[in-house]
Amino acid sequence: MNGTTHAVIGSTTGFVIANSLQTSPSVTLFLVGLGGVSGLMPDLDIDGKLRGKITLSHKVIQLSALIIGMMMAVYSFFEKAENERWLGIGIGFLVILIASLIKQRHMLTITGVAVLVGGFSLDELWLILLGIFIVMASFSSHRSYTHSIVGVVFFGCIAANLETTLGIKGVFFTCLGGYISHLLADLKILPVNKRGVKLFLPLSSKEV
Secondary structure (H helix, E strand, C coil): CCHHHHHHHHHHHHHHHHHHHCCCHHHHHHHHHHHHHHHHHHHHHCCCCCCCCCCCCHHHHHHHHHHHHHHHHHHHHHHCCHHHHHHHHHHHHHHHHHHHHCCCHHHHHHHHHHHHHHHHHHCCHHHHHHHHHHHHHHHCCCCCHHHCHHHHHHHHHHHHHHHHHHCCCCHHHHHHHHHHHHHHHCCCCCCCCCCCCCCCCCCCCCCC
């Protein structure tokens, strides 16, 4: 299934959750966007060499890193003390700069390291975990660990900490729902998919 479809399904998930919580228009818009990004996150493991059937290009990785950098800069500007504020903004713009240079999968590793450093600098656990996730995704084969229950649990930890940091109800379920929707859409039982996902790694490498 292609990236556009994953993003639409993830965004729809965010909208459903926002509607069920009766959030404000601004929060609803945020959750819809967050759901779309979460719906694309499992495909950060694409190696950019077009091996087999590839659903996303490196431009999606660029977009994801760009969004992360902008979020870091905006969050630091509004939420951090003066010294930490400018450090966070600087790191955010560094991530954006790196994003503009991304061409192949090895660049994703650098982006993950930058996010990880930013997380430690800002003392934000969700950013630290996200950095680890991005680095691990850059070394994973497509539709492996990011498309498994292990990936779901790890991303759920990121989502839980992000909701705690932002204090916005629905962030956790939007992130997790968007992520899971990607895995469900990639299942082999769907006629549009020639391949499935290795849902039970590392216990089993069988595609489902």
